[in-house]
Amino acid sequence: MTMYFFWGDDEYKITQTVKKLKLELIDPLWADFNELKVNAGSDLDMIAAFNHACTAPFGNGDRLTWLADTTIAQKCSDSLLAELERTLNYLPEQSHLVFTSSTKPDGRIKSTKLLQKYAKVQEFSLIPGWNTEAIAQLVKDIATSEGVNLTKDGIDFLVEAVGADSRRLVMELQKLKLLNDSSKPDASKPLNAKAIAQLVNQTAHNSFQLATAIRLGQVSQSLTLLTELLNNNEAGLRIAATLTTQFRTWLWVKVLQDAGERDDKAIATAAEISNPKRVYYFKQEVQHLKSQNLIKALSVLLQLEQGLKRGANETAVLQTAVIELCTLTKT
Template sequence: MPVHLFWGDDSAALERAVTKLIDSVVDPTWSSINLSRLDGGDSGQALQALEEARTPPFGSGDRLVLLQRSPFCNACPSELADRFDAALELIPDTSHLVLCNPAKPDGRLRTTKTLQKRIKAKLANEERFQLPAVWDGAGQRQLVERTASELALDLEPTAVDALIDAIGNDSARLSAELQKLALHASSTGSTTITADAVAALIDGQAANALQVGDALLEGQVGEAICRLDALIDAGEPALRIVATLTGQIRGWLWVSLMEQQGERDVAVIAKAAGIGNPKRIYVMRKQLQGRPPNRCLNLLGRLLEVEASLKRGAQPAAAFRDGLLGAAAGGGAQ
């Protein structure tokens, strides 16, 4: 197929798929001529990708044009869309135009509709690479199992659980750690990765921002701070933690307020709270039992103080301690 649409926020899995495609169609001897890597953030390079994709390969093997940050399915200008539509019919079977983007394609765009028609006609290929949410245990299990399968590795069921606890949905780290575990297994003459090997070789983070939020909701400020320290030590950006916690607590606040108003339809609540999976509402309801909306309001105010402190240059650990211990002293997280 001459056109490949790869999208999703799992950049590590997407990059593995790109590498696999390159290895399968491009002759290494001719890769300097037949392999191009371009950035669609530059409209000039996006046009160049269309021109190169229309050119047959030289020598043996196929030509592959990789366009990162492709504009063709997200906010594509009309002139660029016209050039895209015209180029699609002219790409030879021995050339591959690979469009990569972290965002989901905008189905309202003419270019996206054109691609979808070609995908249904099997004239183009689409692959999705989406990370599971940090609260999605089943999705994280599938991520671990799928990554291990791509790397041709065998995992004990308990090893899968250990990897989820240690790494969560960090796809890039998961791939690196699995390769390290594979080397360890081969050195011991084993073909299977065990939970003991995971415990011995991987520094378990055992914390994510949503677990911090769960601890705050329970009033366990000390536990929340310990988990925050683990995240910060692991290199997680402090402002990203604040953003995740703010979204989590704002969702709780919406659910709590709508429950107070008597709303029971989970789809309505999920839409109002900006939660993509309505099934998540059932879990949130259990978490919020017996807790008034004021607790969430207090925590949001404290997070705003933490954010302001971080932007003034405070050290992350100190900013979180000052803000959240203040919440404990004020009784809002108890």
């Protein structure tokens, strides 16, 4: 028996990690019986998944039960907590539970403490747009895994054009590999920016740029960026998660500033900013913002997340939220 809890806004890496587990644990011939994915939006859905996980696997291989988009580490009723505890006692050795969430677990609640005790917890978060060095390393790593050689300016091009979107990076690099293999006698020759520009759209944007446009109250620019993100198949929930992270960080920095805190390390710790040197830039970003409006913005983002998870029209609810957020940052 093994339990996993994967969380973060890099949905692609989470999905790929779960797929890797499936390949390792499940016999393909028995996959229909031993593999289950549940969109864990309610207690009943999660309890049904627990019951499935407690059943011994059929035939060869192990059983894997995936509870996707779970909120069990943010809120958990007493009845659901009791079912989780019961499941831990009866889970067969060859049965594995995987929980995935875009939201950081709340370490204060009992269910999270239980998961932290018994599950392998791993974070999969997108690299911030400002951390170009880390994004460049990500490009290098994925290019190596895909067998694509890149020049320095080729790497820089992809950092600017694609950013930290690991799903799109894989797709673009696979496309570039096909180009290289089919058009060059020496397929190992590194691809430069000029060659890459033939197939990769340089005008791509990411959710961090959308957050910046919203912070500046640029309604038209924000809606344009949103449209481009959606046209590039960016998941609405991932856009919402990135915006929530950014606004939460801005709120923490603003509140601490207003309280008179001047120690950048203390602000970085409270706001969960990995590099204290970034606090200076966050201070500049929140100068014109008001704490009460940032609090309202998080409420808007919570409603957005709920709407997306309930199946509302993705484009409509995102556009409405973006306009509301721009209105708050302008006042």
